Amino acid sequence: xxxxxxxxxxxxxxxxxxxxxxxxxxxxxxxxxxxxxxxxxxxxxxxxxxxxxxxxxxxxxxxxxxxxxxxxxxxxxxxxxxxxxxxxxxxxxxxxxxxxxxxxxxxxxxxxxxxxxxxxxxxxxxxxxxxxxxxxxxxxxxxxxxxxxxxxxxxxxxxxxxxxxxxxxxxxxxxxxxxxxxxxxxxxxxxx
Numbered sequence: 434x435x436x437x438x439x440x441x442x443x444x445x446x447x448x449x450x451x452x453x454x455x456x457x458x459x460x461x462x463x464x465x466x467x468x469x470x471x472x473x474x475x476x477x478x479x480x481x482x483x484x485x486x487x488x489x490x491x492x493x494x495x496x497x498x499x500x501x502x503x504x505x506x507x508x509x510x511x512x513x514x515x516x517x518x519x520x521x522x523x524x525x526x527x528x529x530x531x532x533x534x535x536x537x538x539x540x541x542x543x544x545x546x547x548x549x550x551x552x553x554x555x556x557x558x559x560x561x562x563x564x565x566x567x568x569x570x571x572x573x574x575x576x577x578x579x580x581x582x583x584x585x586x587x588x589x590x591x592x593x594x595x596x597x598x599x600x601x602x603x604x605x606x607x608x609x610x611x612x613x614x615x616x617x618x619x620x621x622x623x624x625x
Contacts, residue, residue, distance in 0.1 A: 458500045461526035462544040465507075466494040469551055472510040477503050489549070496544065499526045507549045511569050512597055514562065517552040561590070565597045573598060 467473050467489040475486040477499065487495055488510060499505070505524045507516040518524040524547060530540040554562065568576040580586075580594050 458502055459528050460542070461499050461501055461528045462496075462542055463499060463526060464494050464496050464544050464546045465489065465505075466546055466548050467491055468548050469509075469516060473516055473549055474508045474510050475505065476508065477505045479503060494546075501526055501528065512562070512565055514597075515552060516549050518547055518549060520550075520553055522552065561593060561597060564594060568594075568598060 465475060470491045472491065473489045475489065475495075475497075476483050477486055478484070486497070486505075489495060503526065505518075505526070506522065507518070507524075508514065509516065515522045527545075529543050529545040531543045533539040533541045568579065571579070576598055577595055580591050580598075584591065584594075586594075
């Protein structure tokens, strides 16, 4: 007995990287947990627009309802250093489900804890971050003066330190230039 010839599906389905069908804008329930000892600002992208969500103190968490197609980034409040989730700078929400205790055949949505961590850094980046964190409590003019006059470093490192000291104050959204540099630098596929 011969099998009937293969017929393609009538409509195309969008496939996720792991091969499973993913409906657009599926709701996701997450709990962002700040495991660092810094104050973190949470931003999410809607199309190409960055939107500020909230700020998290060290060791605190926030329950958030989001969607699968809204990526998130997490930045240090003082230095704008990008934090990571699962060693990636951008987090794409994934819907999580668990078996219903009353009806094990049924899967129900659940809230997943997402741990915000320090990024993996090179030795150079770690040293620059340590110097910036030491100079952060000082007035910006005093910090720049210390970098210029008291540190015997190459000019490229001095320039990098000054750039890292510049930071927006308050809860204003990140400027477009900074956002574009992050999007270009970390243009990576969705994490799993």
